Amino acid sequence: MxxxxxxxxxxxxxxxxxxxxxxxxxxxxxxxxxxxxxxxxxxxxxxxxxxxxxxxxxxxxxxxxxxxxxxxxxxxxxxxxxxxxxxxxxxxxxxxxxxxxxxxxxxIAMIFQEPLTALNPAFTIGDQLVEAIRAHRKVTRKQAGDRAAELLDLVGIPGARQRLRDYPHRFSGGMLQRAMIAGALACSxxxxxxxxxxxxxxxxxxxxxxxxxxxxxxxxxxxxxxxxxxxxxxxxxxxxxxxxxxxxxxxxxxxxxxxxxxxxxxxxxxxxxxxxxxxxxxxxxxxxxxxxxxxxxxxxxxxxxxxxxxxxxxxxxxxxxxxxxxxxxxxxxxxxxxxxxxx
Amino acid sequence: MTTATAIVPGLTMERRSTFWLRFSRNRSGVIAAAYLVLLTAVAFGAPLIAPYDPLEQTLAAINQQPSAAHWLGTDDIGRDILSRMMYGARVSLIAGVASVGLSLLIALPLGLVSGYVKGPLDTVIMRFADAVQTLPALVLALTISAVLGPGLRNATIALAVVFLPTFLRLIRGQVLAVREETYIEASRSIGTPTFDIIRHRVLHNIASPLIVQAAVTMGFALLAEAALSFLGLGVQPPSPSWGRMLSSSYTYVYTAGWQIFIPGVAIALTVLALNVLADALRDSLGREIRTS
Incomplete structure (x- = not known):
């Protein structure tokens, strides 16, 4: 307490x-x-x-x-x-x-109850993080990619840079929620x-x-x-x-x-x-x-x-x-x- | 997929390569794809590889049986059937691809907007689709071709109109399901513009059924083009087309019965190949879902 x-x-x-x-x-x-x-x-x-x-x-x-x-x-x-x-x-x-x-x-950012359904199955984790970053920041894809790797690292996903290329179905529930949190934090x-x-x-x-x-x-x-x-x-x-x-x-x-x-x-x-x-x-x-x-x-x-x-x-x-x-x-x-x- | 990860630990597999991996394991799909690639090559390489001019008449050698000189024989005015089949394949393929392409070009923006935005626009678009769908497909195609006048281009337009409601419905239905998904809500919650959501996040999720439907419809387009040409509304003589060849050999079915089988078998095989391909695509394209 x-x-x-x-x-x-x-x-x-x-x-x-x-x-x-x-x-x-x-x-x-x-x-x-x-x-x-x-x-x-x-x-x-x-x-x-x-x-x-x-x-x-x-x-x-x-x-x-x-x-x-x-x-x-x-x-x-x-x-x-x-x-x-x-x-x-x-x-x-x-x-x-x-x-x-x-x-x-x-x-204001939001994270949802079901991380598996809240991430688009047709796009990689990296792509979705880049979407979150580029929605509000004028940065190149390359810069956004670097930032996405940082974010994923920040939420404690090991091997962040490689995992950016993964699709949501390859993540466990806990990892998906971490990825969701990473996306929510994208623009601080x-x-x-x-x-x-x-x-x-x-x-x-x-x-x-x-x-x-x-x-x-x-x-x-x-x-x-x-x-x-x-x-x-x-x-x-x-x-x-x-x-x-x-x-x-x-x-x-x-x-x-x-x-x-x-x-x-x-x-x-x-x-x-x-x-x-x-x-x-x-x-x-x-x-x-x-x-x-x-x-x-x-x-x-x-x-x-x-x-x-x-x-x-x-x-x-x-x-x-x-x-x-x-x-x-x-x-x-x-x-x-x-x-x-x-x- | 799990096996792939196990073999190369730590290496991430791209979705595309998973698709190829699965597709390459589907033997009939690969055969169908190979056949279609070969057919396309023959159709467009026809001027180079066809043994004869498809329009050249040799009235001294009409309705000849297959021989070393004419591998598939000659038709009622002495034209080489093999050469005509090669050139005719081009018509069939163009009719198939162009009519489906044109139809998709119209249906895609309309269907996406209809399903995503809903409201009065959706009602208008869908009632239009209903109206078109009340008419039997071939009768409608016949009518449109008849009004526009015969010819490959008009036949293609007619077929595109006929396919429109099916594509519209499919796209709209898929969009309706996808737009309620949490990940679309999530996209909205991070401030992605609506246009980007539709064009990107929604479209990718409905692509698989659409690709499959396109392949199936191409098969139907091929058949319909043949039917229109058979009835004299598609490609005009003397240009070769499979449907046309079917109708001219029909006259000699008792005297030179083998002739009718050549375009017939080609049409059947190509439609079959397109359907098998569609099946294989459906099996390999399935949205990635986690298997526990």
Missing amino acids: TTLIVNEEVMDEVRADPLLSVENFAVEFATGHGWSRVVDDVSFSVRAGETMGLVGESGSGKSVTAMSIMRLIPTPPGRIAAGRILFEGQDLLALDEPQMRKVRGNH PKLLIADEPTTALDVTVQAQILTLLRGLQQEFNMAMLFISHDLGVVADICDRVAVMYAGQIVESATVYELFERPLHPYTEGLLLAMPQHGKPTDRLVPIPGVVPEAASVADRCRFETRCRYAADECRAAPVPLTSYGPRATRCVRSKDLVLGGTS
């Missing part, structure tokens, strides 16, 4: 000026019966050099949020219904497509969006990739938006976390605080459902039920249907995100509840 304390200090220095700030952001998708709001009133910020985690179940809207920052959600059927996404003070939603293209890969972005980068990898490779990401982040003073459903991974790499549920952020806090004492019953549920090292557990406690469709719970707390602490006041009105100093939670009962964290 020592790294956390160091990162806290870094955070204080830059707190005044977030690199990325998402404000009251909402995304809707067209369905058979009108617009369905899949991301609603999402606000968070990422500061230079810090790692912000975005956690939630499948369908909680975390990937849509990430794709929206890159303006990569297809419109139609999607549309951005409200909010602003400020990157270095500039509203990304106000940019036109050519301007946005200058941001993608250059200032200020922000890296990592959409479940370790989900498709086995545990030992996961640990290696996380170590790599952490090292690179420090080396380049790069901010990271880390999307995951794996709380263990989040605890390992993130400085702060926002928990998403049914399209909304239900709780945000530093990793340490979130794990120590969650303020939202959903967070508590996630923690209880997570196996813990060194703690004998016969059975993990699942959260009953499934994520409801946002429209069906629009008039109340969205987690109410699955919450074991649900009371009348939870059904009365939609719950706003309430701040408690640096933390925030979307629970009306947060003052009376004492929820269990991990030790």
Whole structure:
């Protein structure tokens, strides 16, 4: 946990000026019966050099949020219904497509969940790295090739120069993810969006990739938006976390605080459902039920249907995100509840 | 492929060489390719190697059986059949390559844009393809040739139009599948311009089925050209063409029956070769997927 304390200090220095700030952001998708709001009133910020985690179940809207920052959600059927996404003070939603293209890969880069599908099978690794470099830097193929070899070397692939000529199918999953990271770093972005980068990898490779990401982040003073459903991974790499549920952020806090004492019953549920090292557990406690469709719970707390602490006041009105100093939670009962964290 | 790596550890194999490696192991594919190369050489070297002028008539020696002087005999006005076959091969090959080439030239940009951009443009292009496809291929080719007038060039154009919907559909379908792949999203996420994505990242991924389809279609083009010439809409006499030769020998099927087999067998063999080649290409070109 020592790294956390160091990162806290870094955070204080830059707190005044977030690199990325998402404000009251909402995304809707067209369905058979009108617009369905899949991301609603999402606000968070990422500061230079810090790692912000975005956690939630499948369908909680975390990937849509990430794709929206890159303006990569297809419109139609999607549309951005409200909010602003400020990157270095500039509203990304106000940019036109050519301007946005200058941001993608250059200032904000992204790595994906399935490295095998995220690399084009018809091109060599080198070719794809060169594509990433030449998209934003006016360099010759030769120079780009040299840079690609450097990048591959940087992410720890031995014999980088030879491996540039390989096609993706010749790489293992871990190596592919390293190659993806190399491509994302090509133009030294200020922000890296990592959409479940370790989900498709086995545990030992996961640990290696996380170590790599952490090292690179420090080396380049790069901010990271880390999307995951794996709380263990989040605890390992993130400085702060926002928990998403049914399209909304239900709780945000530093990793340490979130794990120590969650303020939202959903967070508590996630923690209880997570196996813990060194703690004998016969059975993990699942959260009953499934994520409801946002429209069906629009008039109340969205987690109410699955919450074991649900009371009348939870059904009365939609719950706003309430701040408690640096933390925030979307629970009306947060003052009376004492929820269990991990030790 | 795994064996190749094992033999030369540390040495990376290019995709191209993997393709040749696999293709060279496919014996029938190699034979078909060799036959087609030979045929092309003969067709274009015909002025040098043909024993006679294909138009020279020797009325004293008509419908002669194969002999040392005329290896494949002579036709109804005493022209050397072997020489005419050699010159005729040129027509068949040109018709095949040009009609498929022309069709691809039109279908490729339209299909790529249609599949990638979708929207109203896609609808317009695909409804056009539907309209063309409602008409039987040969009837359509016949009609177009008849309207444009007989001749090799017009027959080629007619065939190109006939092939258009098939190529459009194939290209669009492939693009629709590829555009949803994460690696296209990844390309967008690093800021690659849309035009480059379509021209490069998408095109390379749909190339394999396209090459195979082109080879198969060439076989069909060859047959269709023969049919058009047979019906008098393709190459005009006295120029030699396989289809033409088929139709003129048809008249003498009872008196000089061997004649009809010569262009017939040549057409059949060439179509077969193109199909076998297409199969071999399909097997060797398959997108590289990791085998565990």
